[in-house]
Amino acid sequence: KTQEESERIIRSTKYAPMGKRGVSISTTVTLFRDYTIEEYTAWANRELMTIVQIESEEGVDNIEKILSVGGIDAIMIGPADMTDDMGIPGQIHHPRVETAFREIIRACNKFGVAPGVHLNNMDDVKKWAAKGMRFITYSYDSKFFKDASKEALHTLRGLPTSK
Template identity: 75%
Template sequence: MNLKISKVKQKLKNGEACFGTMLRILKSPQAVPMCASEGWDYVLLDTEHNDYDYETLGNFCALAKYEEMALFVRVPDKLYHQMAQMLDIGAEGLVLPQVKTREETERIIRSTKYAPLGKRGVSISSTVTLFRDYDIEIYTTWANEELMTVVQIESEEGMANLVDIVATPGVDAIMIGPADLSDDMGIPGQIHHPRMESAFREVIRQCDIYGVAPGIHLNNLDDVKKWRAEGMRFITYSYDTKFFKDASREALQSLRSFG
């Protein structure tokens, strides 16, 4: 069995769009093949705001190795042990919240890349290799090439330092966090505000210049249609609880209409 190649990275490098969704409360690893069966490019496990434990994360990551769909993890913070350990557990990429400066971005790359690109401590993951034996050089080269590094722009400071962040070697994609960015701008939740839309377009412009995939997390299909047309390519849509609530609401309205 070969080490898993990132189809998300391949598609983004080819200028294509990738669509994923976020998991917040689903704890059964069966969620991985369920999402893969519907054709998502990736799922994102959110450990920043939710209560996934390491055993659950490890089980999700192991099962994801048998699917083409990628499995990414959003870590709570940009701390070495949270980043490196999550990759050792088997995450195929990390989403890093609240990135504000080039210095933070460079520290992320040092923590997530092996030498010569970074300083990540070497430990061959049994989950990643599915207990197959690999030469260290083969494994570290694969990890540097295939694991995704996605940084989130969620503040005015991050926007002010956008060029420096996007230009940092090793960044694969940006994922705007509209809720936090609008809150930091003093216009909480107003993602259609002209200042927000201007920020979105600037992220797209700078990402295109530096060969980084521009992305965003959205919960409304009309918004996805608009920003996909304007150039967003790494798009995280909705999350598990919203899918369930929306489907339940629609079904219940239909059921009650029967009398």
Template identity: 45%
Template sequence: MPALKINRAKKALREGKVAIGTMVTSVRSPQMVPMLAAAGWDFYILDAEHNQFGWETMTDFMTVSRYEEITSMVRVADPIYHLLARTLDVGAQGLICPRVETREQVEQIIQCTKYYPLGERGASVSSVHSGFRDVNPADYLEWANEETLIVIQPETKKSIDNIESLVSVKGLDAVFIGPYDLSKTLGIAGQTKHPLMVECFEKVIAACRKHGVAPGVHLQDMGQAKEWIVKGMRFLGLKTDARFLMESMTAAARELKAAPSM
């Protein structure tokens, strides 16, 4: 089914590899997409939870992404039907679902994002997500069910306590730990290297391995990210567009200002 672009990140996860990506929080130009692809990232996440990306901007990003070797993902503001299904309809290849704590939430997410017989997502076949091509509906819906990447974010102590139940739901592809919110609920806000956080990360990895789901996390430190890849994280997000830009620009400005002058 050539009309639907292969999901690069999901393919890597299926093959037991690591998929790496970053989060887009500030740059609203879809020119960001070919830059990220050229840089070698497997996926990017457009953050529609904490940032103001409208449907038009989102659609532009997803449309450009169809022509680049990178998986387009969106973190929705809330994992409810009209946001999940509509985001897929504008072309996202995957979804990040925040604040998931119960098995019932995961089951509902699958129902919202999968076509029959796996779920109840409404079918709109000829659109951005199918490249506006004339496809066989039955074949297309089956392909879309296979290629859509569904990821939940455990971000609280309760979600970690329930992690076995969460990752046992059929149709879930990966887990993407939200470390700052999680650390907050553990009483150690921002301390992502704290022993309690390490314990939570390890618990998620063990549960995911048991149920064939890819464990993942969003981190800001390169050294920490590499450490957790070695320990078993396979869906790894590093920093944001804003953080990469600020770190690079700040370092360059400091170096130039420190250079000797006549």
């Protein structure tokens, strides 16, 4: 929601000099490579993504301050929480929501950060990808199972039965 929260996130997710994350270079963390601490922390700061969620109008209003901290690789919009915070739960096509999405895309592009969103509808994925969303998550596992089950039941119910 705020620049201060963004600063805390970077401090806790990045190694020095960008942040103050604790250092442990166990073999699993380094993918079994021989790194010095300096090599590993430089690699991790460069390669590991820090993704910040924006789920409120306050976050949209502060998006430039949030991004100005540096070290953020992507913004992920949480549309369910955002629309709930706006008092229009679930209305992701509402003009206020679309304005918020566009503002986040604009600010992310200004700061060289990937704008992103979680969507459950492929038409919305296509729409927002065309408008500049570059980090999109689609649907969720239980919806895939539900949709596949519905399609299978529809097919099975249409099969001829023997007498």
